[in-house]
Amino acid sequence: MNDNEKTEIFVTGGAGYVGSHSILELLKNGYSVVAVDNFSNSKPGKDQTMPESLKRVQCLAGKELTFYEVDLLNKDSLKQIFQKHTFSCVVHFAALKAVGESCRVPLDYYRNNVGGSVNLLEVMQEFNVKRIVFSSSATVYGVPLYLPIDETHPVGSTCTNPYGRTKYFIEEILKDVSKSEKGWSVILLRYFNPVGAHESGIIGEDPHGVPNNLMPYISQVAVGRLKELMVFGNDYDTVDGTGVRDFIHVMDLAEGHVSAVKEILTAEFKGCTAYNLGTGKGYSVLEVIKAFEDACSVKIPYIIVDRRDGDVDSIYADVSLAEKCLGWKSKRSLKQMCEDTWRWQSKNPIGFRT
Template sequence: MDGPTAQNIVNMSSEVILVTGGAGFVGSHTVLELLNANWSVVVIDNLVNAAKGGSKPASLERVEKLTGKKVEFHEANLLDRSALTRVFKLYTIHTVIHFAALKAVGESVEKPLEYYKNNINGTTTLLEVMREKGVKSLIFSSSATVYGCPKYLPVDEKHPTGVAITNPYGRTKYFVEEILKDLCAAEKDWSVTLLRYFNPVGAHESGDIGEDPNGPPNNLMPYVSQVAVGRRPQLQVFGGDYDTPDGTGVRDYLHVVDLARGHLAALPKVSIPGCHIYNLGTGSGYSVLQVIDAFQRASRQKIKYQVVARRPGDVASLYADCSLAERELGWRAQLSLDDMCASAWRWQQKNKYGFSPPPDGGADH
């Protein structure tokens, strides 16, 4: 396991935030916001969804450059109990923000065992180590997929979960939520906040950190970005016959910076025992074709696409009622779909191949 020893840890405040999966897309943006809010941050990541840099993942090296602050990093897998225990011995941890998970809906349908093992067993191992070390506050990166096929729209936190979930990824998030609810019911000193994300997209305004999927993107926005920048010839639109205004799937797209700030807004809840649940989205749904149109405006590029059969595990429409987060956390999304597309395009233009060098060794842009 890489990382500092007790002898060379940089000077920190007495308490730190531990971020699992902090080198990934949402994780790295949240680390940046935490640093800007003067928190000390420790990241654990196994680099499955993140690119290597020098001594740290490339995303965290750029976060350090953007903020002028240091991030402590440990390369470790949550299934490795001894590695987790060593990290908890090094720091006085205030709260854990738990992002680390396999996250592709389509892949989860093809590889269910890998998703159940990584997402559920990794979380229970983390919780056991947290309990041993007396750290009992957690913010969990959940998902709107726990709602399954929605019975009504917009979906609020009272909507049933666990019914008609259409893919193993969503079921792993649902099962972990149930584990956390049971834990809070059994052990009254735990404080857990479940943040149910809708569809995070976009990038930091600098264009220096953004979404960099390994292999072909599983989500719409990075695929559109890669078509616009010339990395891929065209986009496949999965399903043109849904019961939506234009036949394509409708989702609640949320700027990743708004989402990152939602985690900071949730931090005061960690002083209140129990299980707290919030949707984080914009409250508006956009179809695939609307997103393509907005991206074409932002990039001034023609996006070639082909409508193909529906993808297993997808639902027609899903968007959020986020009024509870506004009332209780003082949080609401500030950035528009145009902002999301403009920032994603800025990131992709500056980093055609993401955090990786060009395959021919030439200039990146």
């Protein structure tokens, strides 16, 4: 047994898109993983004991993980898990994450995202687990004051949607907790727009209902599940009028989480630090559509519709701090993001369902 195998990592929201890919990388790096999920955006496997995404992760990793079906709003269930295990670190993904939906049902987002995080932190405190890597978001920056955005950019004051505000509030809670009590180590990973899938095509993004994000929407149009892509607005102040985003391959993002776990487990790391995870380059919606068509030889029909509430013109990252401090940088191109997305979707036209 290597040292990492003795290190148990507790992962919330582990069956989701970024969570499942990150767990795969944690397992490949030798860590032991205990994951929880409430199936709000994942599907159970055939035997109903574990999400299908995590069953496939085990196959890819050639290693088992421990799974519990738990909602973070159920504090007693969380405590029972902490009584059974000795965790070195928590990686916190669990959250509702649709920008548009958060504008329609904000209370659901505050209750789930903020309330669940407070429960988690209280249980961590009770069991003296004081290291946490938090899955935050570039939405905490709100309307960009300058580009590329670095970690010193103001956060919170211009958040454009309740989802982003929940991430900002949780960041502030984590900062306050780390100041209030010695021994806490917190890494805030502000990542930009995850896309792509594992290169095998065995796991990928499988949202419930109509996708809220661009790439799964494109791929579902390409595979015939949806008739056409809706492009939300073409009057932004960008190169072609459509929104510009920093798209990052989910496997680069997963490797970034492993880098953060390695860093937070060192004796030297203390306090609370934020890192951007992105590519440092922005692509417009129309540029992504063209790249997908070129990479996959599939025509994507689309229509222009009204803007969505809460969307900004352009946002992309300055990622130099993560490279300097975590030794991490993205490696995969937009072409590979599109190819891997298509491999996943074409192999799994209805996602994890059979």
